[in-house]
Amino acid sequence: MQGLVIKNTGSWYSVRTDGGPLVECKVRGNFRLKSIRHTNPVVIGDRVQIEMNGEGTAFITAIETRRNYMIRKASNLSRQAHILAANIDQAMLIVTANYPKTTTVFIDRFLATAEAYCIPVHLVFNKIDRYDRADIAYLETLVRLYPAIGYPCTSICALTGEGMDILRTLLVNRVTLLSGHSGVGKSTIINRILPEAGLRTNAISEYHKKGMHTTTFSEMIPLREGGYMIDTPGIKGFGMIEMEGAEIAHYFPEIFRYSADCRFHNCTHRHEPGCAVLKALETRGISESRYKSYLNILEDGEGGSKYREAY
Secondary structure (H helix, E strand, O other), rough: OEEEEEOOOOOOOOEOOOOOEEEEEOOHHHHHHHHHOEEOOOOOOEEEEEEEOOOOEEEEEEOOOOOOEEEEEEEEEEEEEEEEEEOOOEEEEEOOOOOOOOOOHHHHHHHHHHHHHHOOEEEEEEOOOOHHHHHHHHHHHHHHHHHHHHOOEEOOOOOOEEEEOOOOHOOOOOOEEEEOHHHHHHHHEHHHHHHHHOOOOOOOOOOOOOOOOOOOOOOEEEEEOOOOEEEEOOOOOOOOOOOOOOHHHHHHHHHHHOOOOOOOOOOOOOOOOHHHHHHHHHHOOOOOHHHHHHHHHHHOOOOHHHHHHOO
16 A cells, blocks of 8 residues: 655654555554664655554555655754655745844755755745844845845745735645744744644744744645645754765855856865855855855864854
């Protein structure tokens, strides 16, 4: 029997079988050993095969080849990775200029990972009703920067519904991963689009301007018009994994374009003579924030301690 993994609640997986019924499954112990580098051998969005044992318990026995997946370094497990979801048509990174603030380092780490696994990203700027002048200025800077690179942006207020009609049209007949810090409004967005989802939401701490986790497990939520939204727990930091230093520039589209004109084919774009990327940085062909994010990730791969800046 085959099906789609639509929910993970720890040791149990909900699989929507091709015949329709929802089956609660476990993973066989020996199956877990094959994916020891990952904290989660089976992930939301996986197409799987399942079998029933003599006692009526269903087990996942195989995973079909993944088209793509979104991955990050596992929390407190530097040598392991955590896959957020697989077989994704697009990702929506929910960003807030404040309440809580999303840094450009965090955004760029997410975008670089999505580039590495061929996942289109749409940046969604939420809570536009709450911003003061400084927040609006920061938001406007980001909305100018990212579309010029190739990442579309949409500004919304999930609480009031402003901009949500545009968002709805982007979700139809697609499998969309929703991601971002805790407190950026993922659950509020889902409740606005699909009120019957009834997801729990929490208020932001006004003192710390940070959110608390309301989503504890990942889940694929079907849309009436077709497609799924993948709700995931909030991410504090986005640690990079499965990337070699020489590859990182490839995942920054504007840096990669300029790098074709560098004097040396193995240019790291830090100090080499004849570096077209450094020249573009001087002439503002590449933004300073994006270049700093590139260096931040590069230093991660070299054993640096910059990971904390991704928070």
